[in-house]
Amino acid sequence: MEKQLALEMRGITKRFGNVVANRNVDLDLYRGEILAVLGENGCGKTTLMNMLAGIYFPDEGTIRINGKEVVIQSPKDAFAHGIGMIHQHFKLVDLFTAAENIVLGVHQEGRYNIREINAEVAKIADRYGFHLDPAKKVYNMSVSEKQTVEIIKVLYRGADILILDEPTAVLTPQEITRLFSVLRRMKEDGKSIIIITHKLNEVMEVSDRVAILRRGEHIATVNTKETDEARLTEMMVGKKVLLNIERLNPVNPVPRLEVKGLNLYSSEGVHVLKDITFSANGGEILGIAGIAGSGQRELLEAISGLQPLESGSIIFNNPKKDQPVTFYHKSLKRVKELGAQDAFHDRNMNPVSFAGMNNKAIRKWVDSGGVLFREDEVMNLRDKTPLEIRQLGVHLSFVPEDRLGMGLVGSMGITDNMMLRSYRKGPAGFLDRKKPKALAEEIIGDLEVVTPGVNTPVRRLSGGNVQKVLVGREIAYTPKVLMAAYPVRGLDINSSYTIYNLLNKQKARGVAVIFVGEDLDVLLELCDRILVMNNGAVSGIVDARTATKEEIGLLMTGTERKEEDHEQA
Amino acid sequence: MSKRDSEARVPLFHLSKRASIEPWKAWLIRVAAVALGLIVCGLVAFLLIEKLQQKPEKIGEFYYTFIKGAFGTTRKFWRFLKNLAVLLCISLALTPAFRMRFWNIGGEGQTLIGVLSAIAVDFYLGGKIPEWILLILMLIAALAAGAAWGVIPALFRAKWGTNETLFTLMMNYVATYLVAYFLVIWVPSGSSSLGKLKNGKLPVIGNENVLIIIVVLLVTAALYIYLSYTKHGYEINVVGESVRTARYVGIKVNRVIIRTMILSGALCGLAGYLIAAGSDQTVTTTSAGGQGFTGILVAWLGKFNPLFMILTAALIQLLNQGANQISQDFGVNNALPNVIVGIILFFVIGCEFFINYEVHFRGHHPEKGAVK
Structure with missing residues (x-):
């Protein structure tokens, strides 16, 4: 088959301040193919695509379309070059119909005739097998219909290169199947499609080639037929290394935190936690595994008193x-x-x-x-605010996923961030910075935090150092329960090991450690037990010493049948 | 494709956010901006003022007039200091709210309602009770009214999530028309405005401006300490930076917002009291004189640091008085000075952009010799 290059990106680099989102990325896209761009959260997939769509402008590098070098400064430029992007968050006017949204912003000769436009929209929909009523208002549409409008919008503008940013994240399995068949038809029609995703099964199902990004760099592009999920994973997360994380045997574990029948609805009314029951023992690390967005964040926030529960109890035992x-x-x-x-x-x-x-x-x-x-002290932490939990004398530490947006205050120095937990102590009215400063210096020394000083805004520190500051503070709070969400995300190897060691030390101290992770290798080597979440429910709790990756992987993507099994068990 | 061809379509420059900037560089940019602003002002003045066109050598005098407006005579200097103090007081009042990212655009109304309440107490009780009790009652009334004007939008936001910017802005109009309403009641028919009241005047130390200046200096120091060294100030900073962080550490965000807006409003009320009892002894719909808005500018330019804001308030006040002096000395109407102030502020505010962003010109590559 003769392959023609539709798009070439060469040496693309994009920085945000001192963060490098993309470094020297090369990417090719052929006509009539589906290219999957694969990578973990935060590896620069979306940034790279936004440079094609005219949202960002690259600091370095060149883009060629059909062999001609182009400069894309705005979404308008992108359309002029036949590039259309379907963003993760739809950009539609709710009060307009599908057709009105589709022609919005298109400059055409002649009079505006909605009937003709409706007909044309319907024609495009038919051609690729979409189901869409052009006269339907957007506010009456399901998520999948809105996505259809977005796709037809870019097709209507004559896009030959379509970029879809995590299109399946919001769809049901049936809708995903339908979307994929539409994508295949577009491919046969000669369109080039880029699909951003981190779901391997979808990559295998729909793509012709896969480009893998890791930490902003292009690792490789491979033919989907010649690879498998295991190899893709390896490229995505890096070489499989024997981690050799130390794992101590739990010393007389005692049930510390018992969560029973937890149900939580989001403010949009989505059932995000479904009947969660588990217990975390002191002197043990309980891992939580699951696809991103399966309810891990909500679970930890619920335990720390940040989410109003529908039902259930959170019992804290203090024997x-x-x-x-x-x-x-x-x-x-x-x-x-x-x-x-x-x-x-x-x-x-x-x-x-x-x-x-x-x-x-x-x-x-x-x-x-x-x-x-x-x-023995037995307290139900349900419906208690973080402050009330603390006033009960329950030391619950929480290292949230969003370090600078929740765990720390970016514009403040390390000293002031140390005070977040403890500033209420000391004389009435005034702050006592002495102890926090001493603590800040201690953490800088113990955890080898690289910083110009205790008053440098933590926002300026590198990711690893930010995390050391956060974990250091939470541990200094002498917790009974320590919860950490993705504590090693974005960290280099050394910093990661520092964090593992800290968690292990807490375990040895008798703390009940809850570790939400994404890297299964780490979970299997570090934890004692692993709780697997799937779609807001617990799909299984396994012994980390005997479980296999496959076993956990199946539980993560678990089917209805498995959930029933679990309920019977 | 030739190299030239492709270069032609690369934009002339593009922008990227700076990771950090050395303080001296930032100051160099600011000083350069003011200098540039003054030069452009001179050009505009030359184009618009006939006197200057006839005698171009007077351009030096033009710049000198700026200084003369504030420092020309002892009286002008005292007036400069007093106006500076009142403006600073309002700016300080807005600062805690702005640090909390609560966009209090209602400084004007909070100040005006403070003036109105103080004058109301003066109007009804003046002469009937001892002067010192009157002054204290006026102060209490001004503080309470300002606080109420500030806390109402905060309560609505805490309870129903209303937009505080619009709400505080609307409260300005309510205050203005309340003043108009009371003036109709108070002012005898035939007269257009409420004359100076006899009672309710702050004691004179040295001259009538000194007490005002001392009060505002004390407020400046107190607010600086409050924001930097107290638990309340710390909570304000945390809430301003991230509401999620505040919730995470158990700060009651709504309580902090309400508490801070009471403070913010009360300080505006204090500024109103200083206007009422310190200098005016009367009230008009323009008693606050737009300073509630100018104060936002002062606070913002001063990066919400009370000590730094002394400088920015002085700059604004200097420009205002200088511009007025120009309209007097050069015989031009009142509009031109405003144009001049606008031009300089444009440069002063605009330069912050170049402190935050770096401009890359075509062909220049940032890794070569750029900031790390």
Whole structure:
């Protein structure tokens, strides 16, 4: 078969500040082929495509279309060169019909005649096998119909090169099948199609060739027929290395956190957590695996009190029966509260009452170890805000996925970020920066954070250093439960190992560690047990020492039947 | 394809965001911008002022007049300081809200309602109670009214997620028309405005401006400390940077917003009190004189740092008085000075763009000798 180049990208580099989104990328696209651009989240797929669509302008490199060098400065330029992009988030006017949206912004000779346009839109739809009513308003449309409008919009403008950014993320399996058959028809019609995705099965199903990006660099382009999922994965995540992550055997694990029947609906009414039940043990690392967006983030946020639950309970166990109270985790105020609830006894099993005692005397008594818990502490954290959870004396640390948008304040230095958890302490009104500064210096030293100083805005630090600051702070909070979402995402090998070691140390301290990860190799080597999530539900909990990657992979993409199995189990 | 051909279609320049910039470079850009602004002003003035066209050597005098407007005489200098203080006070009031990314465009109304409330107390109680009690009551009224004007949009936003920009802006009009309404009641028919009231005047220390200046200096220092060294100030910064981070660490975002808007409004009310009891002793619909909006500019240029804002407020005030002086000395109407102020501000604000972004010209490659 004679292949004609439709598009060549050479040496494309794009920087955002000091972040390099694409480095020296070469990419070829032939006429009448479907090219999959594959890569992990944040590897620069969308940025690269946005440069074709005229959203961004490359810092370096050249683009050729049909052999001619072109400059694409705006979406209009992109259309002029026959490039159309279907973005992940649709850009449609809700109040307009499909046809109106399609002709919006197209300059044509002659009068505007909606009937003719409707006919033409219908013709394009028929030609490729779309189902679309041109007169239907966008606000009445399903997600898949909106996508159809977007695709026809670019076809109507005469695009020969179509770029689809994660088109299947929002579709049902049936819709995906239909979309793929449409894409194949367009291919036969001579169109060139680029599909951005990180789903391997779709790559194998629909594409002719696959270009793999990793960390902004083009790794390779291979023929789909000559490869398989395992090899693609390897290229996507890098050479399969024996990780040799240290894994200690859990020392007398105790149930620390018990989550029962958790249900959560998003603000859009989507059922994002479905009847989640599991327990996390102290002295153990519980991994959570799943395709991105299966409810991992919501689960951790629900536990930390950031999501209002529909139903379920989050029980925190503190097996302290007959053990002394300390100010390590409990504030004086909380100790007094518990004292009033008759929660303590003294060494001689007599009830403890703080009535008539001043704070100093109470402190002294507690510090002497003479105040003991009457029973194990069992608390339901449901419907508690993060602040209330802390005031109960429950030390729950959470390393969120969005480090600078949630875990840290980008414009503040390390010292001020250390204070986020603890700034309420100290004298009323004023901040005490001494301890946070000492902590900042300690973390910089211990974790080898590279920074010009404790007051340099953390936004300016590299990803690995940002994460060290965040994890360092959360660990300094002496947690009983430590939750970390994708803590090594975007980190280099050394930083990753620093994080693994920190998690292991916490495990050895008896902390219940919950680790949400995306790299199955890491999960299998680091964790003790792995909970697999699929579409908001738990599809299985496996022993990380015996489970295989395939087993977890199946659970991640689990079918209805498997869910039923799980329920029966 | 020849190389020239392809180069021709590469855009002449494109922009990229700077990772960071050395402070001296940033200052060089700012100084250059002011200089450029002054040059353009001179050109515009030359084109528009006849006197200058006849005697081009007077261009030096043109620039000198700027300085003269603020520093020409002792009286002018004191007026400069007083106006600076009031403007700074309003800018300071807006700062906590802006740091929180709560776009309080209602400084004008919050200040005006402060003036109105103070004058209302003065109007009804003046002469009937001891002067010092009157002054205190006026202060309380101004602070409370300003705070109320600030907190109403905050409450609505906290409860129903309304847009604070529009809301605070609308509150300005409510304040203006409330003043108009009361003026109709207070002013005897036949007179067009409320005359200066006899009572409710701040005590004179040295001259009548000194107390105002001292109060504003104290507010500046207090606000600086509040924003940088207190827990409240810290919470404001966290909420402003990321609401999600604030929730994550258990900060009650709505409470912080409401608390801060009470402070912001009350400080505007204080500025209104200084206008009412410090200098005007009366109220008109333009008592705030647009300073509620100018204050936004001052705060923004000063990067919401109270100490830095002393400088930016001084710059704005200097320009205003200088421009007025020009209209007097060169016999031109009031519009031209505004054009001149506008030109200089255009350059001062515009230069921030070049501090944040780097311009790459065609053929220039950033990795060669550029900032790392």
